[in-house]
Amino acid sequence: MGKKETEAGSEKQQTSGVIRTIAILETLSKHQSINLESLAKETALPKATLLRFLSTLVTLGYVYRDPSDLYSLTLKMFSVGSHGLEHIDLIHVANPIAQRLCEELGETVHMGVLEENEAVYVLKKESSFTIRMYSRVGKTIPLYCTAIGKNFLSDMSENELSSYLRNVHLKPFTPNTIRDELTLLSELKRIKAQGWAEDNEEHEMGTLCIGSPIRDYTGKVIAAMSVSWPLFRFNPEEKQHITTSIVDACASLSKLLGYTPE
Secondary structure, eight states, X not given: OXXXXXXXXXXXXXXHHHHHXXXXXXXXXXXXXXXXXXXXXXXXXXXXXXXHHHHHHHHHTSEEEOTTSEEEXXXXXHHHHHHHHHHHHHHHHHHHHHHXXXXXXXXEEEEEEEETTEEEEEEEXXXXXXXXXXXXXXXXXXXXXXXXXXXXXXXXXXXXXXXXXXXXXXXXXXXXXXXXXXXXXXXXXXXXXXXXXEEESSSSTTEEEXXXXXXXXXXXXXXEEEEEEEGGGOOGGGHHHHHHHHHXXXXXXXXXXXXXXX
């Protein structure tokens, strides 16, 4: 069998696995609890196959198997879904604010949310200039060398930050990328005090970004919004005005989400 045929077969098998997993979860959602035999009939899956999938879902925490061998969904499914809804609501509320900021400063605006040890763009407002930022909604970015990411890091507890640093290598993307923990910790302390972060050619050469955190009603940073410039279009003399505009926009969004500064 050729390489292409092997890859096609593997892809087909993976797709089949996803379809079966969704079928099991959707069927479980219709029952408070159900036994293996009834679940096999409703999903039209062989018991051995079904048992294998259920075992994985139990291990991952999405399905519960009680002492009587009855299966049911756990609240983890609800948790995943509710987080998605939070992001949808956030995007809806943030959209006009991001648009106004884009129009005021004339440059590309991004909003990102935390996704494990990275951030992911969930909103983008494109600059009207011919030369623009290469990015897209759904793109993931590192935390330690981006304006959006640094805002998340500056909000982390000491334990959260220690865990992050244990699991992430400070890979140098450019000569300006922070490469040691002490320098990063010092910068995060400054970011926390001033309320905004900067990426000065740390992730991409020729690009400067300034971003500020977005907080929910508990005060937790749930997103961050940044504005990006090609370095040749950034005027350092306007930096104070630019920074104030970004911080004010994010503060307005935080207020709409219920945040009240102390």
